Amino acid sequence: MTPPSADAVSATEVFKALGDPIRWSIVQQMAATDELACSTLEETLPISKPSISYHTKILSQAGLISTRKQGRNFFYTLRRDVLRGLIDDVWALAPEPRPVGDGGQLEHKPTPIRRRRSGTTTRLRQAAGDEGRETEVTLLTW
Numbered sequence: 520m521t522p523p524s525a526d527a528v529s530a531t532e533v534f535k536a537l538g539d540p541i542r543w544s545i546v547q548q549m550a551a552t553d554e555l556a557c558s559t560l561e562e563t564l565p566i567s568k569p570s571i572s573y574h575t576k577i578l579s580q581a582g583l584i585s586t587r588k589q590g591r592n593f594f595y596t597l598r599r600d601v602l603r604g605l606i607d608d609v610w611a612l613a614p615e616p617r618p619v620g621d622g623g624q625l626e627h628k629p630t631p632i633r634r635r636r637s638g639t640t641t642r643l644r645q646a647a648g649d650e651g652r653e654t655e656v657t658l659l660t661w
Contacts, residue, residue: 536581
């Protein structure tokens with residue numbers, strides 16, 4: 520089965536696939552290596568072989584992993600291009616300057632936002648980076 524291109528991958532399908540704790544664990548294990556054998560998943564996950572097959576099928580259909588079969592063994596590779604595309608799509612929703620390091624790698628560390636509410640006006644203060652800077656926004660409620 521040919522995996523979909525990074526452009527054809529649906530963000531909603533990727534988020535649905537990542538929303539399951541077992542599949543998230545599989546993706547984390549794949550991120551730590553170039554290629555992951557199914558036998559490794561059998562040793563590290565508390566589920567049966569058919570359940571592993573089910574979860575890897577969902578990840579594959581979402582375009583997050585590619586599968587290679589060698590003999591009776593399956594090997595999985597995380598499609599990092601798909602994850603990068605998803606991150607780009609999410610960043611496009613809230614365009615801000617993206618911090619990039621010397622090697623061109625993203626160095627974003629989310630900063631928690633403190634929220635104080637007074638009536639229908641909310642003041643947002645960023646916890647790090649822009650100390651003392653407050654932004655006032657109007658909170659619309661129905």
